Amino acid sequence: MSHRAGLPVLGLDEFYRDHDDPGLPRRFGIVDWDDPASWNAGAALEALTSLAHDGSAEVPEYSISASRRIGTARLLTGDAPLIIAEGIFAAELIAPLAATGLLADAIVLHRPTPVVFALRLLRDLRQHRKPPLTLLRRGWGLARDQRSDLERWIRAGMRPEGLRAGIDRLRQLTALTEAEASHRFGPQEPDLLRITAVCFLRRGPEGEEVLAVRKRGTGSYMQVGGKLEPGETAAEAAVREVAEEIGLQLDPSDLEPLGDFEAVAANEPNTLVRSAVFVCRATVPEPLDVLAELEDHRWVRVADPGSGARLAPLMVQHILPALRDR
Structure with missing residues (x-):
C-alpha cells in the first residue's frame, strides 16, 4: 500500500530494541517482538518529528535475523507532503503525533486472517528472520490474535481499510496535504474565501x-472560526462559529477587532482566505471539549510559538504579529 501511494516510508521495525536489552518481554520461548515493550517508541517519535519538520532524520538499521541494530541511515523525505510510518506498533504513536499536530490519519489494513498468515510466513522465511519452526509457532499465535489486535487498534484510533480503499485514502490525503504544506497555487487564479477568526487569549x-484548534484530518492549527454564511456579518459569524466549535456563547460586544488579513488557506487547495479577526478575553472552559469538525486544541505562546506544531499561514504571517504589536 505504501509503495502504490508513492510516499516515503519510515519502517517502525527499525526501532526494535537489541536482543540483549534487559527486560524484553518473552513469548513462544523467545523474545516477544510483537509486544510494544520490545520497541523504542521515543526514538521512533523523535525520528518522525525530525522528518516532519526538517525533511530528514537518522534512522537505525535493524537486522531482524540478528535481533540487533547493525547501523544507521539518513532518511530524506524530499518534497513529499506526507510520511508513512508503517509497522505493528503504529498505534502507539497516534496520541503523541496528534498532540503535536503531525497526524494526518491512522489506518490499519484489514485483510483475511489466512492471507495475513501466509504473506507473513513467506516474508519471514524469505528473509530468514528466525528458524522455520519458530516462525510457524509465532505465525499461528499471531493469527489467533489477529481479531483482538484489530479491535485494539481500532479502539486506539485507527480506521480499518481494505487495500484499495486505503490507497485511495492515502492519495486523497496527499492531494490535500500537498496544498496545505507547500502553500503554492496552481496555474489558475486562486479562489477567495471569506472567513472569520477569534483569538482567545490567556496569561500562561x-x-x-492564544487558543489554536485543529480540524479533523488536517495538520495545521488555527483560530476558532470559519466561513461566513450568506447575509452574516463577520461578528455574527464569529459568534456562531465559537458556539459550534467550542460551545461558548458570546455576544458581538465581546469581540474586539484585531484586523482584516489575507493569506494562503491551510486546508483548501488553490485558495486564499480573507479573514476578519477578533480578540476575545472571555474565559474558555478548561478542560475544553472541541466540537463539530474540530479534533484538537492547544495554547500557543504569542511571543514565541516554538516549533512543536504546524500553524496556519494566516496565524503565522498576520495574527501572531498583530497580537505582538497590540
Whole structure:
C-alpha cells in the first residue's frame, strides 16, 4: 500500500530494541517482538518529528535475523507532503503525533486472517528472520490474535481499510496535504474565501497565549472560526462559529477587532482566505471539549510559538504579529 501511494516510508521495525536489552518481554520461548515493550517508541517519535519538520532524520538499521541494530541511515523525505510510518506498533504513536499536530490519519489494513498468515510466513522465511519452526509457532499465535489486535487498534484510533480503499485514502490525503504544506497555487487564479477568526487569549506561565484548534484530518492549527454564511456579518459569524466549535456563547460586544488579513488557506487547495479577526478575553472552559469538525486544541505562546506544531499561514504571517504589536 505504501509503495502504490508513492510516499516515503519510515519502517517502525527499525526501532526494535537489541536482543540483549534487559527486560524484553518473552513469548513462544523467545523474545516477544510483537509486544510494544520490545520497541523504542521515543526514538521512533523523535525520528518522525525530525522528518516532519526538517525533511530528514537518522534512522537505525535493524537486522531482524540478528535481533540487533547493525547501523544507521539518513532518511530524506524530499518534497513529499506526507510520511508513512508503517509497522505493528503504529498505534502507539497516534496520541503523541496528534498532540503535536503531525497526524494526518491512522489506518490499519484489514485483510483475511489466512492471507495475513501466509504473506507473513513467506516474508519471514524469505528473509530468514528466525528458524522455520519458530516462525510457524509465532505465525499461528499471531493469527489467533489477529481479531483482538484489530479491535485494539481500532479502539486506539485507527480506521480499518481494505487495500484499495486505503490507497485511495492515502492519495486523497496527499492531494490535500500537498496544498496545505507547500502553500503554492496552481496555474489558475486562486479562489477567495471569506472567513472569520477569534483569538482567545490567556496569561500562561511564560506569557500571553492564544487558543489554536485543529480540524479533523488536517495538520495545521488555527483560530476558532470559519466561513461566513450568506447575509452574516463577520461578528455574527464569529459568534456562531465559537458556539459550534467550542460551545461558548458570546455576544458581538465581546469581540474586539484585531484586523482584516489575507493569506494562503491551510486546508483548501488553490485558495486564499480573507479573514476578519477578533480578540476575545472571555474565559474558555478548561478542560475544553472541541466540537463539530474540530479534533484538537492547544495554547500557543504569542511571543514565541516554538516549533512543536504546524500553524496556519494566516496565524503565522498576520495574527501572531498583530497580537505582538497590540
